[in-house]
Every structure is written in structure tokens, then in C-alpha cells.
Amino acid sequence: MAIFKRRQERVPCTVEVSHRFEALHAHVRFNNGAVVYPGDEVLVHGAPVLAAYGEVIVEDRTATITRATWLERLWTRLTGDFDFMELCEFSFSEEIRL
Incomplete structure (x- = not known):
């Protein structure tokens, strides 16, 4: 059935990777305006x-979006x-636990 097929x-997309003191990030922008929804994979x-x-x-690439x-x-x-x-259960501190 088509409703169960991905x-x-x-x-086309643009990938930006920054490795600076001010900004450490990796971003992907879809050049055609595509939107990723919950459950989709890129x-x-x-x-x-x-x-x-x-x-x-900054590089131009191609991406495959698999729709959920x-x-x-x-x-x-x-x-x-x-x-x-689950992410909220973790904390980052300088306290050392033995």
C-alpha cells in the first residue's frame, strides 16, 4: 500500500561547517526550500x-530526504x-564523583 511506502x-543543499572559537556548528540548508518533518531522515x-x-x-552538495x-x-x-x-537527565558540572 502506498501510504506505508517511504x-x-x-x-540541492548548502553545507556550512564552522570550527571557530565563536561558533562551532554544522548546518544544512535546502536550496529548493524543502522542509524536514518529524521522522524524516536526511x-x-x-x-x-x-x-x-x-x-x-561552505560547500554545495546534494542530499536525499527519506520521508517518514x-x-x-x-x-x-x-x-x-x-x-x-532523556537529554534532561544529564548535567554538565565540574563536580567529580567517585
Whole structure:
């Protein structure tokens, strides 16, 4: 049945990787305005982008968006808050525990 089949889209994208003191990030922008919804998966094609300290690298690439089925999207929305709560269980401090 078509409602249970995952669809794939190939889209042009821009990858920006920053490895600076002010900003350490990696961003993907879809150049055609595509939007990623809960449960969707994105695969950016090409070799890994490795920025040396102090560099910002911007490259044009192609990405494949695998769209979630309606059931996967519903499941992701229902269980997403639980995954977020797992992140809240961790804290970062200088306290040393033995």
C-alpha cells in the first residue's frame, strides 16, 4: 500500500561547517526550500567536511530526504518528548564523583 511506502527526494543543499572559537556548528540548508518533518531522515552525499580550527567551510552538495510514513511521523510525535526528557537527565558540572 502506498501510504506505508517511504518516499525519497534528492535536493540541492548548502553545507556550512564552522570550527571557530565563536561558533562551532554544522548546518544544512535546502536550496529548493524543502522542509524536514518529524521522522524524516536526511543523508548528505559526498566526503565528510573537515574544517581546521579557525575555518568556516561552505560547500554545495546534494542530499536525499527519506520521508517518514504517516505512522512513523505519528510515532515520532508521540514519543519525541520522551527522548527529549532523556537529554534532561544529564548535567554538565565540574563536580567529580567517585
